[in-house]
Amino acid sequence: MTPNDELAIEVKGLVKRFGDVVAVDGIDLDIRRGECLGLLGPNGAGKTTTVEILEGLQQATSGEVKLLGLRWETHERELRQRIGLTLQETRLVDLLTVEEMVRLFASFYPRSLDVETLIGMVQLGEKRHARVGKLSGGQKQRLALALGLAGDPDVLFLDEPTTGLDPQSRRSLWDVVAQLKARGRTVVLTTHYMDEAEVLCDRLVIIDHGRVIARGSPREIIASLGAEQVIELEATPVPDLERLRSLPSVVAAQRHADRMTLRVRELHLALPSVLREVESGGGELRHLSTRRPTLDDVFIGLTGRSLREGEEEKAA
Template structure:
């Protein structure tokens, strides 16, 4: 092609399902959210993590239209709650950590009731099928197991075929099999181009499901990125967990090759290192030089839990419990 304008090679950015700029929320003299920015492209899963009082619940409630912001821009699907509340209610779904259903309604009756609230959406059969409750469709909700009730809550949230789905601790208290089944449902939604906002205290869950993770503390975003980006940000690829008799002092731990950081937990230590193949022999040498004896030694890859602990000083599971 000659004599014309060359087409731009820059890729068009994906459309945004959620756009937040300068979000502030005050409750009298308390600042719950202190000016955060968020962009969530259509079809992604955002994990929102943080200790108690971090501001994540307030942020989600503002996104869901349950609370007004004090200041800032909040748009879902290019629309705001102030102008387009009816439209947004028809296009979002919400599944809470615990939902109480009428005990004497069956699964089918419950889904049919909630489907009647929307002008359009899935059929009752489609919603029940998405969460694999076909065999329980005529079972009273009071007879469902914890995992089955969570799947029913998800069916109710999905019945309007929402463009954005908010999930608040959706797998809390579930057995591993039920948790994995819900993960499969969420992955299927992403495959259909739906956007998911997930709050969870299971770091493995966030690492598996989320395209991007936001960690909040004291009303601010302290870290944001993909799970691999966040793990790389702490400068350590591997973790060594060990305990010795006698215990090693902090200055001895710093002698370990490729040492990044150390934390004391219980009667042992957690070392973050860059190169396990170098650090592990070095640690054994340090232990021997100090006349100590190892009581426990294990290694693993760094995870989002290590990122959270590094940034906030506590483990998310411990904080939530």
């Protein structure tokens, strides 16, 4: 167990109800100082509600929450000065320039980062005199990050910060998170992007239906699948799922539309058996690929559906 003085956030038995709906159902978290913890889960899993309680934006129905050894009930003002946050959508003042917006937010904190530093961290130097209303979506998201960093926070909450960003902007944000970790700051990140979670997060907590269903480092969670490779194939007619599951070295097999996904321990044993199974059924192989397991495979294995389904619903 991590000593309390090493913890940035402690959560015990967190519950949040909205009428008869239980959004958060007994979550425990220990988040160490200087680490990036990723909260993963589909829309409606309870992760955003959990983060909003940690940020002091919502009150828990029950449970204990401590940030930096302090409680929202008794130290709200101090905590507001020591945390930063970037929401899924931030309302900005369109008529202000980027520099004016950053300077305004920096003025709210007794310990603020230099305006030049903030603008440079999110690579908006060329847009410093541009009005916020003229910025692209990605530039506004980077500006929102600068505002979240204005008070040089000990804990930074990033709620799906790269949704809608172009690849270059996403990488820029990743660099900012790496800088924060290097300075001993704590980052709590929610995301639907598996590559983002694997690159940035020291540890992950996977939430579904308001409960923690897995936790550990990305490597540990992927290893929990018990599979070294994933085979993806499409064949006509579609092979029988139960027969595929019974093949040598196959850990699990699932079907998504016309594509079959098999998690296997030893590829050299499983692949020939899979090909023989397709051939014996008179099938025509239309696609075949192999790859290493990912966090999305973990989520499918735990819940039977892809984490990206939540992202697609959000975009619809």
